[in-house]
Amino acid sequence: MLTSTRSTITFDKKNVDDRTLLKLYKNMLKPRLIEEKMLILLRQGKISKWFSGIGQEAISVGVTMALDNEEYILPMHRNLGVFTSRNIPLHRLFSQWQGKANGFTKGRDRSFHFGTQEYNIVGMISHLGPQLGVADGIALASLLKNKKQVTAVFTGEGGTSEGDFHEALNVASVWQLPVLFCVENNGYGLSTPTNEQYRCKDIADRGKGYGMESFILDGNNVIEVYSKIKKLAQSIRKRPRPILVEFKTFRMRGHEEASGTKYVPKALLQEWAKKDPLENFQAYLKDEKILTEKQVVAIKEGFVHEINENLQIAFDEAPIVADLTTELNDIYKPFEYKEVNPNSETEELRLIDAISQGLKQSMQQHKDLVIMGQDVAEYGGVFKITDGFVKEFGKERVRNTPICESAIVEAGMGLSIAGIKSVVEMQFADFVTSGFNPVVNYLAKSHYRWNQQADVVLRMPCGGGVAAGPFHSQTNEAWFTKTPGLKVVYPAFPYDAKGLLATAINDPNPVLFFEHKALYRSIRQDVPIDYYTIPFGKAALLKEGNDITIISYGAGIHWALETLVNNSDISADLIDLRTLQPLDTETIYNSVRKTGKVIVLQEDSLFGGIASDISALIMEHCFEDLDAPVKRVASLETPIPFINQLEDQYMAKGRFEDSLKELLAY
The missing domain is CATH 3.40.50.920 (Rossmann fold)
Known part of the structure; x- marks a missing residue:
């Protein structure tokens, strides 16, 4: 605790009223007290792991308070202040960390690896990068629905080395998506310091390369964070565009508690300890006569009581009882198949024509369905399946993408979170390797983990017999039949392809729809002209x-x-x-x-x-x-x-x- 009332951070309240200042203080204090309690419970073996955000609370709290509650935030494992500032009941958080049923993942995932639609929060996965592209998808949905909302997504300085970061920034810039990319530069990626992570002076410099505004903020100054983010958010709502914000801060504890901080020079730790965002802000509020010591004691006592009361609720909750039926039933979102029978009128179609016709009719059935892929718009795709679609449906719904499979799969996930279906065309099924991680770790696992469907169809032109070589001819379905949570469809005839594609798009679960290139123009069949469906799981x-x-x-x-x-x-x-x-x-x-x-x-x-x-x-x-x-x-x-x-x-x-x-x- 700092003994001096003299702040080492320069605060300027500007137009922030005293009531908001007190709320910022309380919202920083609460996660700090929770963390201190969690560190005790960790040592007692009552929780399994902890990623500390001590020293970084100003960022989580400032960003969250600057946004509207209806706007999505995609936090990481040091952003407890996001969850508490959104007023998630503490007993549910404590149940989550103890693997209890009242948590958000039914004991299936730990820590902050969860999302909640009720509070418009989408949690991370351990691979870090994919959530950046997911934020793109949520922001795209905001544009398409004209909601005038901002999506904020967090990553660390280490995460900016991942390809997903660069893909997500590029897509957001090209599409002018209303995303706040929040980079918490806290000095270390586990034990690797920033000078071994990147060579540019500041991460914010990378914004220039993607044609977007970027800013550097003192991540330990909660007034600066709150005021600037609030201003940026208001601007983005009026003129949608992405903005990159780098928050300079420091991680005062280990990457997670087991790793410790022995690799950090003591002088550096001491220097940053003097910049503690909570203690400095508390001292400032006292100096400004906005907060008294008596109030500090009362506020802390109230939070400690709330924490202990909610902890007891979580402790008293019965352990999860493994139930085989529940586990298996939660892999997929329930889908009530509705059979649609066509009339008797048919026409002879090639496989490629049947897929194109089925896709077009699904676009007509689902008025907000979005198609994304390389060259799918005016060019019509390399196989011309979406030829003419832009004229009928417009470029908002038929979207050319940069060459970044990972970010586009993730954007599909983001659209699903925001309630919009999407079809993503892999130009060739082989190229899915560039987006493999979000397919098998995000799309496949989201419903099982936190009850969030991934309403995405991946079209997969595949197969040999066309002299296209090792990178354009694979039939890689086995990569995905192995992965629980995915559905895999592989028609051989035009009739089946059209009806199964309609079902794939209706199904709220992720579907990989394989289309054999050698059959595109070689197989013909009489196909009903009307829209119709064919059930999955029926040979x-x-x-x-x-x-x-x-x-x-x-x-x-x-x-x-x-x-x-x-x-x-x-x-x-x-x-x-x-x-x-x-x-x-x-x-x-x-x-x-x-x-x-x-x-x-x-x-x-x-x-x-x-x-x-x-x-x-x-x-x-x-x-x-x-x-x-x-x-x-x-x-x-x-x-x-x-x-x-x-x-x-x-x-x-x-x-x-x-x-x-x-x-x-x-």
Whole structure:
């Protein structure tokens, strides 16, 4: 505690009234007292981990009080003041940190890894960077709905080294999104000092490179933080644009308590201790006769009582009882499928035309549905699926994006948080690797973690047979069927593609919609003109026979059909899975029990593919019905090559017929 009433920070109250000054003080004091209590509980083993924000309270409190309660804030793990300033009941926070049911994640995530729509707060994930792009999406929704609101998102100086930071700033600048990018420069990323994190003088300098205003504020001066952010927020509401703000501050404790501060020079700690934002502000208020020592004691006593009372509520709450049904049911947001049947009028369409028509009709069904992707606007996408969409729906809803897959997937998540559906086109499914983290760690896990749906469809043009080489020809569905929380759709025919795409867009959960490029213009079918839907998890039985069951999807279905045409004596059930997650195991098991032999064909390489899981399921559930081992046929265990001689050798198609006959002869 500082003994002198002389402040080491220069405060200028300007036009801030005394009532607001007292509120700023109380809102800083409360998280400080909570933290001091949490550090005791940590040592007692009553909470598992703690990331201290002591010394940084002025930033969280100043920013939060400067914004309207309806405006979203995306904080990090040192921003307790955001949560308390938004008046979240303390017993719910304490339950969260103890893994109790009254928390926000049902014991599934810890610390500040949660969000709450009730208080317009969206918490972080451990990867830090993705929340910056999510803020872009929320801000985009504000623009589209003309809400005139600001979105504030926090990161640390270490987080500015991540690619997500640069992508998010670029997108926000290009689209002029109303985002406040708040960088808490507290000296260290865990133990790595700032001079090993970046070479520019100030992080705020980076704003110039993205064509946005930037400011440097004293993060320990709560009046400066509050006044400047309030002014910037008012300006952004009138003229939407992103602004980068760097707050100079310091982390007075370890990255988390276990890491300590031995790597920090003692003189540096002592210097910053003199700049304590709370103690300096308290001294200033006393000097200005706005606060008395008697008031300080009374305020502290009131907070201590509130903290202890709410802690007891959390302590008294029963531990979570693991329930298998609850866990499995919370992976996805419940979706009540509504079947829409078309009339009898049809037209012959290629696969690519059916997808385009289905996407257009979904844009008409959902008046705020947004399409995002590289070159999807005037150019119509590299495959021309969105050709003409800008003319009908406008550039607000059909949005060209910079080449930044990660930020755009995250923006889709942000739109979902703000209540808007989106379709994100990966120019090629291969490019999803540049946005892999937000797909598998943000979209997939958000509903399970804090009951927030990720209403995003990722369109995935994929597949070989077009001599496009290792980076434009992969069928990478197995990366995502492995990840709980994602749905994976892979149609082989125009009729299915149109109806399944409509369902994917209706579904509030994240869906990866695979479209085989080699089938785009080679497969034709009569397709209903009207809008219609097809349910997920229902395979199509294309042919019926008694000798063998053939299971496939995508291009593999057409390879199997060709083989059966060339071998009319083979009596086979041919199952087109259509959706890989959810998987129609009932149709698979019924067929296998009838035929006793099964071969699974996939275009992907063999090891770790969906065929392996299907084979394992059949062995576990239909073993006694089998007359032969389950056979898997897949492409070579190499990257997919470019030249046709090598690509033909790579593809599973050339090995399927021999494998089928070999199994029949077993």
